[in-house]
Amino acid sequence: MHKKYIYPFCLIFSLFLKGCSPLSMFSSGVASLDTASQERGLGNYVTDQEIKTRINVVLFEHDHLLHYKVDVNVYEGRVLLTGHVKNKRMQEDAIRLSWQVPGVKTVMNEITIEDPRTLLEYTQDKWISTKLHALLFFNKExxxxxxxxxxxxxxxxxxxxxxxQKELNEVIYTVRTTKHVKKVVSYVRLMDAYEVRRRKIFNERKNPSPLAAKQIEHKKIIQSEKQNTLWATTDQKKEAPKTKGD
Known part of the structure; x- marks a missing residue:
């Protein structure tokens, strides 16, 4: 098979392998629910996925091993690199190559220089991830x-x-008090005033107060009555008998 066809095939296959375990599928499914209603918006979500894919392609083409060793996550153009590599050069290459991708706003390096995770460590990490996704998903706060x-x-x-800050504190507390968690590193940002107002409007439309719900229902009734009156008037005009002069 020609080299130019091998790379894309291997990349797609390796990306699938990185997240195809039952635990990762469950946690990914929970995390991706209601994507369109995320604060970053559907457009930014798609852009982030494009950036992530491009970085993975660049890493893969530079060094297949580097692609396997480094995990890439992107949120609003902010790239978080995690994983374990065998030397400083690989760490620096991952950072440098990530910066080369269009749309990247910042690169947060959390790559460590140490041996890869054991199967036990990997399984435990997946358990923690699944547990945290479930805990946060069912937390109404x-x-x-x-x-x-x-x-x-x-x-x-x-x-x-x-x-x-209150919500962020709740999230961090939930993570810290989960079994087997050793440390929490937060790159979460707080909403600005515009985003807070936008979320408030969204929540009010999605879950209106009893008074607002009654007002909405009242408007619907009035609109329905107006429409019925219009139809009745139109029907009467059609059925009205013609005069001799007509």
Whole structure:
């Protein structure tokens, strides 16, 4: 097979292998629910996925081993690199190559120079990730769709957007008190005033108060009555008998 065809095939296959375990499939499914309603928006989500794919392609073409050793996560153009490599050069290459991809705003390096994870460590990390996704998903005080969780050797890295400091504290507390978590590293940013107002409007439309719900229902009834009156008037005009002069 020609070299130019081998690279894309291997890349797609390796990306699939990176996240095809049952635990990762479950956690990814929970994390990706209601993507369109994330604070970063569907457009930014798609852009982030494009950046992530481009970085993985660049890493793969530079060094197949580097691609396997480094995990890439992107949120609003902010790239988080995690994983374990065997030397400083590989770490520096991953950072340098990530910066070369269009759309990258910053690169946060959390790559460590040490031996790869054992199967036990990998399995435990997946268990922690799945557990945290479930805990945040069912926590009504947290907008879980706005957070991404990466776990490596018991260290939990958080990226995303928090409504306010109170919500972020709740998330960090949940992570810290989860079994087998050794450390929490947060790259989460707080919403600005515009985003807070936008979320408030979205929530009010999605879950209106009893008074607002009654007002909406009242408007619907009035509009329905107006429409019925219009139809009745139109029917009467059609059925009206013609005069002799007609």
């Amino acid at each position: 947290v907008g879980s769709r706005n957070y991404e969780i990466i776990v490596s050797r018991g260290v939990v890295y958080l990226t995303g957007i928090a409504k306010d």
